[in-house]
Amino acid sequence: MFLGKLRTSIAKILLPFFFQMMRLLKASTRTVNYFNDKKAEANNTYDFQKEIQNLLKDEKLIGMDVGSIGGFNSDCYFPKKYNKFFETVLVDPLNDFKPDDLNKNVIKKGLWSSKKEKKLFILNKRPQSSSLYEPNKEALSIYGFKDKDFNLFDVSKELIIECDTISSSLNKLNIKSLDYLKIDTQGAEYEILKGLNNFRPLMIKCELQIFPMYKNQPSWTRVLDLLENLDYMLSDWKKIGSHATRSPVEMDMIFIPNISKEIGKKIIESKKEKFVSLMLITGQIKFLKEISKIINLGYPDICNKFEDKFFN
Numbered sequence: 001m002f003l004g005k006l007r008t009s010i011a012k013i014l015l016p017f018f019f020q021m022m023r024l025l026k027a028s029t030r031t032v033n034y035f036n037d038k039k040a041e042a043n044n045t046y047d048f049q050k051e052i053q054n055l056l057k058d059e060k061l062i063g064m065d066v067g068s069i070g071g072f073n074s075d076c077y078f079p080k081k082y083n084k085f086f087e088t089v090l091v092d093p094l095n096d097f098k099p100d101d102l103n104k105n106v107i108k109k110g111l112w113s114s115k116k117e118k119k120l121f122i123l124n125k126r127p128q129s130s131s132l133y134e135p136n137k138e139a140l141s142i143y144g145f146k147d148k149d150f151n152l153f154d155v156s157k158e159l160i161i162e163c164d165t166i167s168s169s170l171n172k173l174n175i176k177s178l179d180y181l182k183i184d185t186q187g188a189e190y191e192i193l194k195g196l197n198n199f200r201p202l203m204i205k206c207e208l209q210i211f212p213m214y215k216n217q218p219s220w221t222r223v224l225d226l227l228e229n230l231d232y233m234l235s236d237w238k239k240i241g242s243h244a245t246r247s248p249v250e251m252d253m254i255f256i257p258n259i260s261k262e263i264g265k266k267i268i269e270s271k272k273e274k275f276v277s278l279m280l281i282t283g284q285i286k287f288l289k290e291i292s293k294i295i296n297l298g299y300p301d302i303c304n305k306f307e308d309k310f311f312n
Helices: 002-024 028-040 049-056 080-085 137-143 147-153 166-172 189-193 220-229 262-270 272-281 285-294
Strands: 061-066 086-091 105-107 116-122 157-164 180-183 203-209 232-239 250-257
Touching: 049 080, 049 272, 061 166, 061 272, 080 086, 080 272, 086 166, 137 147, 180 189, 189 203, 189 220, 203 220, 220 232, 250 262, 262 272, 272 285
Parallel strands: 061 086, 061 180, 086 105, 180 203
Antiparallel strands: 116 157, 203 250, 232 250
16 A cells, blocks of 8 residues: 555656656647557456456357458457357458458458448548548548548549348358457448347457548447447447547447446346456456446456556
């Protein structure tokens, strides 16, 4: 207790001097961003593989990656050492997938709220930004792009692709349950989530644009409303890229079943071992401990074993 208070007092004394030095070097923003990134990754130093193996036994987490142009977990939201605990479903209409032992389920179609054909705007100079919505170049300066880079968002060609819903696509693969859903689809997240139907993942990672980068894309608040109505709550977020506003214009947001609602509790209770595993994998340790007080998850030895370094 004494040492903790001493560290806090020393930090309070040193931080103003450190800030002034970074300010003189015109590096205060870069420094803050660096520390924020390190804070977000603080729990990656743990290795939960043994605990997760004991929780899952011979089961796999079913993970669906929509917009998986770089493969499953290509953005490294969680350390790749945990990829082996997933049976993955990769979705991307453009990707020339090379399935391996982890990637047996491949969907080379688009996803939407209903089965239909849609126009895909392909950006050859920036393929990861290809979208079912046309780029809005007037928004690019808000994202920190320079005028000379606007050409990256030139539409190279328009392609008509076949789209289906998440639920229909999973049923065709004979997958009856979904644990982790990641959607990075440049504005189409709202329409894709409408196609969940009866599927209720334990965790949803969704890229949302606070300021629209594409023409006529649904507002990010509609995604929040939809997920709230599906009994989900926000548990984490992380900014993406640069922005001209004081707050980020694009973020990865993480949702879990709403623990304040009976439906949310039941979703978690039905797959407790998988839920605990996902919370460990994504480093949400303190929140897991608090949820364990509300819902009897069991496994107190696991939940109480680790300190959440994010809050240090």
